[in-house]
Amino acid sequence: MNSPRRDVAIIGVGITKYGEHWNQGLKHLITEAGVRAIKDARISGSDIELIVGGSMSSGMFVGQEHTGALFADYMGLNPKPAIRTEAACASSSVALRVGCMAIASGMHDCVAVGGAEKMTDVYGSQATTALAGAMDRDNEAYFGLTFPGVYAMMAKRHMHQYGTTREQLSLVAIKNHDNAMHNPCAQYHRKIGLEDVLKSPLVADPLRLLDCSPIADGAACIIIVPADQAKKYTDTPIYIRASAQSSDTLGLYMRKDITTISANIHAARLAFQMANMKPADIDLAEVHDCFTINEIISCEDLGFCKKGAGGKTVEEGETQIGGRIPVNTSGGLKAKGHPVGATGAGQIVELVEQLRGDAGKRQVSGAETGLAHNVGGSGSTVAIHILSRNRGRA
Amino acid sequence: MEEKAVSFYWRGFKERYGLVGSKCELCSRHFFPGRVICPECRRKGKMHEHRFSGKGKVYSYTVIRTPPTGFEIYIPYVVAIVDLEEGARVVSQLVDVKPEEVSIGMPVEACFRKIREQNQSGLVLYGFKFRPLK
């Protein structure tokens, strides 16, 4: 793969609170995040040349497609071109990657990327049905398999092969709820304990309700420009050192080994190569914990620990703030919330706040470099971004 | 789940009623569902229809307790990935067994069962499920 022609930097971010916003629709959410990002970047809307917005299933959640145009319209950015990206729960990381391509190629100089999802206007079983669209609908969902069911089968197999325990799964949720206590935009500000997880109802064995990220509404937006121009806008640009994406089979059943996500391994290799870094160079990471098992599997795949040692890594506190590699300082999908189309962009917002040193009580001290890992479906799409305060090669 | 037109189910009869997939003559890999080209050999490969024996082992499984629309009356039900003896893997439900009796590695065989009914059209959907090997 060729290296980008122009490096890319982030000059502004904006995010809504995640959670149930009964009084706000999809268009209100993206507008709120967009306006915040534009304000944070200290630019004017007219500086934006392109909008790339992710949404996983606005059609099934609110009956609205064509959300590229909707986002541009309500953010007051007509007649600028707008693109919708869709890659299930990785929709807005893919939006960021498309934005990076637009800037790297020289085609645009200022791009607003982000995503939004409005999930609470439908009832629970309808949301379950919409999310099942991230998997192989004809061959998995047809037989009554659900999205939590997919990760439950990965968990079952991981426990079988590596001895990962029920308690280790719980510890992921507990840590992420602890972190969310200090994140104002998080859906939950509520500590949980081992007992709470075990008392929560089974969704798909062995996964319980408190292993699952919640249904949420929310939006996030990021303003990107060529790295060469970033200092014109801000003293603390955050540089995108790598933007990588990989694909794997849509169906989980097509994979040789479901205790690993091969697109994780592929995308991680690409990302570290692009950034000229290794896992030990990362100071903190947002890792896609749609279900607790995914944080364990993905930390292994990303090289933060050995294969099979993900459970132990959580147990030993290595992924806590202050640990060897803090994971999901924002609260993660589990406690910050998971408005699917906004999630990837939301992870980037967390990294930017951390790298600027603006993360308050959840600040990782001295954080220079962060990694965001965003999964679509059961790992059919994986997008990884590495962000740094340092530009690296000039 | 969404309600689909009859044509969707009609074209899936062979696959879902007969567990028919495909086999690549060149690399001998089996695929379910059947594919038009072999992802390994691509245009060099030669695909043929293959009816699976239906015998296999449980690779992984879960018990669904929060169902999608259309499956509400069936919970709790077991869904598994089955390793077919020819080498492909498939997803379906495990029946004629209590959830707590299922284990990884358990031998199973395919059987023909009702999957669910569509609420609005009244279509009854059928397909293969698996049961413990007798």
Ligand SMILES: [Zn+2]
């Ligand atoms: Zn072949």
